[in-house]
Amino acid sequence: MAGAGLTVAQLVAAVAHRSGERLTANIVGSPARVIRGVAPLESADPGQLTFLANSRYRAAATVSGAGALVLSAVERARIFPTPPTDKKTLIECETPYAWFALAAQELTGPDAVHAGVAPSAVVEPGARIDPSAHVGPGATIETGAAVGPRARIGAATFIGRGTVIGADSKLYPGVHVLADCVLGERCIVHSGAVIGADGFGFAPLDGRWIKIPQSGRVVIGDDVEIGANTTIDRGAMGDTVIEDGCKLDNQIQVAHNCRIGAHTVIAGCVGIAGSATIGRGCQLGGAAMIAGHLSIADGCVIGGGTLVSRSISEAGFYGGSFPLMKHRDWERNAALLRHLDDLRNRIRALERQLPRKEPP
């Protein structure tokens, strides 16, 4: 479809369809303009669609060479109080970024599945591969595993015994899903991700560490995306659970027995220690670190680089990271920070000598 392109009118109809008629749009300008792809505001050409979702880029939107621009009615009225010349079609809608996302999916076209198992893949007896699924070269599917309809298993990807991969899920090359895990439908797992490695559990004895067998599973819902080189450990006894619609970026560590609520998004390099419970609809900024055995309420937003060391019981925006400074300023301030209690004591001493008056 992307080859021939779509008219703006066709695109509007397709997005409405993809969204279950949730996303409608108002076309200002020619609905017959043909769109073949998407591009950023700065580089889009007359055959391309772009979007304005942040007023910060209003100036770029005004001069963009894109053939079609999706934006809110408010921005449309502000930037183009009269419709622009014949060169550009405006697509007015409530949620331009979501509309653009679905339009881009439509223009990208379906990601075709080449059903069948590559000759160099190893499928053990007792593994069930749906005939419509694809298994790439060098992949290994162990006994008792099940790969659902239209699922794609990339080259050299490993599916352990008893593991279930849901319909329409796509595992890129070099993914490892160890034994007895469950992955839902329409999931995407990027290269290098490891799902179901042992959790980190050891009991101390006489200065040594005795391994606790990790007998739980990883259970992942539908529509979950897991980034490259992200690791999600199996539970020690119960399971590690990632609920529906979660999106995890690259290089994330999820330890054993964590539960991550539905539709939570987690940016790159985040670490979540064992038995932490993250609510639904949370947003964890890059490199945030979550200590173990705590819980974070639904709808929390955690700033990048924040260490969450205690439970959060109320939705809100939380932070905690050292501010950036010139290195010499940092040295001075860090030295003082080490002795903040001295400063406080000096203030106390002053206060004792100078009893506080009523505030003015």
Place this chain on the structure above:
Amino acid sequence: MAGAGLTVAQLVAAVAHRSGERLTANIVGSPARVIRGVAPLESADPGQLTFLANSRYRAAATVSGAGALVLSAVERARIFPTPPTDKKTLIECETPYAWFALAAQELTGPDAVHAGVAPSAVVEPGARIDPSAHVGPGATIETGAAVGPRARIGAATFIGRGTVIGADSKLYPGVHVLADCVLGERCIVHSGAVIGADGFGFAPLDGRWIKIPQSGRVVIGDDVEIGANTTIDRGAMGDTVIEDGCKLDNQIQVAHNCRIGAHTVIAGCVGIAGSATIGRGCQLGGAAMIAGHLSIADGCVIGGGTLVSRSISEAGFYGGSFPLMKHRDWERNAALLRHLDDLRNRIRALERQLPRKEPP
């Protein structure tokens, strides 16, 4: 063994045996109760064993439906001053968590090795694979490498030329051990770990960087566990060394020429820069970062998220991470932190005007 289960009496004998008679236990209640597996306090059923190792979970232990509960004598006397009903057997011992770990190992049963080399594995001439070892599909064993008795090399795992894998070690699928490294006996290495990649060494010249060949090795002792996607670089000239009994979680980076002392445990996402020396029996919390060319004394505990920027010569508990705040509080406090020296100067100015009296 796990299928048929074990009586509590059999389990007590097995743990004593596994621990070299170090861990003995006192049975309170029926020694004939059959145990088939382990479970957490909350969900354990009459056929399962659970444990109490932290008084915080005393209430859950009191009402747990587990058939057998291992706990200390002190807790036993406190929770069950008289033996409980016939439904539960108590196992009293000194170190309940370690006892539980060995019991869980016993109930899990041995991890059988299927001796032999998969047809799709590539074993170069000059590699030595012990006949009792297992090499999985698509694995590559280069010339000069040696895989010891009962070792397991997972699917698509890579063992470089000259590398030695000790007896009874288990490498999960997708592990990479580059050339000329040494891995001891009974080690476990999880998927995606990379051992022996080049250290990061470059000499600056005229604004460019010249690579220093990394000719050292990685030498890993016995009973070491290495988590998923953890990386341990080879030394620049000397070796990178991980001593016996160390346990490394996922996503850890160990740079060239580090030495990590025996029985040290390192939680996920930790980074250790080049030529750092970590003592024996240390515990590094998640996402701690250790600067290069420093040393940390035996027995140090480092809090999660701490940046260790100088050597630590004395055992102890160290920390240093920004506390969690509501974001608007963080903004205000971070701004003040940037100018802590101003606050100090204002205190000084006040002190100059108000000479300090003798403390009361």
Place this chain on the structure above:
Amino acid sequence: MAGAGLTVAQLVAAVAHRSGERLTANIVGSPARVIRGVAPLESADPGQLTFLANSRYRAAATVSGAGALVLSAVERARIFPTPPTDKKTLIECETPYAWFALAAQELTGPDAVHAGVAPSAVVEPGARIDPSAHVGPGATIETGAAVGPRARIGAATFIGRGTVIGADSKLYPGVHVLADCVLGERCIVHSGAVIGADGFGFAPLDGRWIKIPQSGRVVIGDDVEIGANTTIDRGAMGDTVIEDGCKLDNQIQVAHNCRIGAHTVIAGCVGIAGSATIGRGCQLGGAAMIAGHLSIADGCVIGGGTLVSRSISEAGFYGGSFPLMKHRDWERNAALLRHLDDLRNRIRALERQLPRKEPP
């Protein structure tokens, strides 16, 4: 060459040649001494070369058993005002570390390429492999991909459709370069690196997240090194770009649409969020985190563990990390930090009562 060794005179000539006659050296002592390898100051023997690049190691240099020592003229004059005994040859030059790097490369010898495709590799029709290139066992090269002269593709490495690997580049086993990416000449990519996974782009709609197709590429210049388990995401629409001569350590995350200027070095565990622009010749310390949509000027040095949350427009040394403390001191100081505004307010109250006099 490394087997037979080289005389100091041959080594000096070879380094001059490798550097385009940029690096010359003055030999003090016997030019006929034979050198077979390199070693650190402490352990080098009479057949080995070592270096002194940091005056901190002057004492070790003085007593080193190395057959040859490269150092600056200033250090030479200071340590050896008269030439040492016949046991050691001194090599005096301007940039000892860079000289040593090239000498070590010379002594290590060339990394021979065994041209040809392993029988178990899968090369799809339409992929072009230069006859002088090497493709290892179990590697997959998809249609439209091109592997240049003398390039080495490691075991189980994946090259996606349309991706170009430049001449003399070396990809270790288990590297993943997804579709339509470009890697320049003489690059080195270590095991577990993932280049070209989808960027992390989702539009919110009614509490769910809609995927933005990631249609850009990753474009990597010449002479770039990429560490083990490092991830570099493809652009959302435009490209993610790593310019010539960059060196990236292990476990780094580079998000979509970042641009990293030429000859910038990035230490392990760094995370760079989307659309960040890092200048040329920068140095990012380990575990530094760079927020998205900002830019860092050429020549900036960022301390380890620093969170860069705003653009930096001027070259310089920047930092920002919480200082290390004993844990009990940290607890006290962190509590105060949470209420730094209270301290400020108490200072203000004191100042109101005690109007500031002129400074003495």
